[in-house]
Amino acid sequence: xxxxxxSPIYRYPLPDGHRFPMIKYDLLADQxxxxxxxxxxxxxxxxxxxxxxxxxxxxSGYWEQLKNLELPARQVRRIxxxxxxxxxxRSRVIAQGTIDCCLYALKNTVSLNIAGGTHHAYHDRGExxxxxxxxxxxxxxxxxxxxxxxxxxVDLDVHQGNGTASLFEKEPRVFxxxxxxxxxxxxxxxxxxxxxxxxxxxxxxPYLKVLSDWLPTVIEQIEPDIVFYLxxxxxxxxxxxxxxxxxxEGCKERDRFVFQTCKNYGIPVAVAMGGGYSExxxxxxxxxxxxxxxxxxxxx
Ligand SMILES: [Zn+2]
Numbered sequence: 001x002x003x004x005x006x007s008p009i010y011r012y013p014l015p016d017g018h019r020f021p022m023i024k025y026d027l028l029a030d031q032x033x034x035x036x037x038x039x040x041x042x043x044x045x046x047x048x049x050x051x052x053x054x055x056x057x058x059x060s061g062y063w064e065q066l067k068n069l070e071l072p073a074r075q076v077r078r079i080x081x082x083x084x085x086x087x088x089x090r091s092r093v094i095a096q097g098t099i100d101c102c103l104y105a106l107k108n109t110v111s112l113n114i115a116g117g118t119h120h121a122y123h124d125r126g127e128x129x130x131x132x133x134x135x136x137x138x139x140x141x142x143x144x145x146x147x148x149x150x151x152x153x154v155d156l157d158v159h160q161g162n163g164t165a166s167l168f169e170k171e172p173r174v175f176x177x178x179x180x181x182x183x184x185x186x187x188x189x190x191x192x193x194x195x196x197x198x199x200x201x202x203x204x205x206p207y208l209k210v211l212s213d214w215l216p217t218v219i220e221q222i223e224p225d226i227v228f229y230l231x232x233x234x235x236x237x238x239x240x241x242x243x244x245x246x247x248x249e250g251c252k253e254r255d256r257f258v259f260q261t262c263k264n265y266g267i268p269v270a271v272a273m274g275g276g277y278s279e280x281x282x283x284x285x286x287x288x289x290x291x292x293x294x295x296x297x298x299x300x
Contacts, residue, residue: 005097116272157232204250232274
């Protein structure tokens with residue numbers, strides 16, 4: 001059965017006017033239930049992750065400051081959320097959710113986390129709405145426990161996966177592939193194993209051509225045991241932060257292509273959501289919902 005990580009703690013109230021659309025998590029779960037793409041049985045509630053797995057990926061100095069709410073104000077501003085105990089707990093639950101999704105995917109082809117994809121978190125700091133790097137924590141968990149020996153991160157959020165690239169720069173067992181807007185944040189990019197920087201306003205056909213040129217080649221070259229897919233929907237032309245020009249349909253085809261390619265090669269996929277900042281919340285939720293619809297369509 002399809003397993004989807006979701007927890008009441010994913011809801012996190014933000015001050016009025018905050019630019020992060022936190023409500024999308026709730027709305028997405030409701031939409032998927034309402035339309036019948038999933039039922040309540042598909043959802044599971046992850047536990048907070050054991051701190052030892054946080055410390056496997058993040059520095060103890062950073063984690064201590066984070067959990068004691070003692071991060072310097074400058075670093076808090078860089079992350080972009082007001083810090084509370086609940087926010088830290090939320091990040092722990094999301095990180096465990098991504099690990100659980102990997103384990104479910106390895107058993108049963110695909111599993112998705114309704115949150116996560118916090119790819120801007122580094123070893124010793126967070127930024128861009130990211131506190132803990134869930135993909136990195138999950139990758140280290142799977143490798144240390146000898147559950148897999150090769151991981152491919154496919155990061156299609158419009159922003160480069162700078163934290164993930166930096167964390168695995170010297171780790172050949174995690175291949176980082178990022179397709180992102182060349183002119184988007186972060187302005188100074190890290191070096192992924194494969195970076196494809198795309199021009200402003202690139203729309204569906206050329207985007208899908210680049211993806212279809214590269215993804216199968218990378219899979220054949222890397223032969224991963226699992227794909228981590230970061231399915232950010234800030235690639236939409238309606239996005240306020242992203243500079244690409246995908247239509248909703250193009251974004252949906254992107255998701256279908258990733259799932260279908262993984263299925264063709266017999267590789268399990270764990271999905272985390274990443275960003276989405278369109279003006280209209282319906283554009284965000286609909287595009288994220290398409291990721292779930294495509295997962296069900298391709299694998300079920
Ligand atoms: Zn993003």
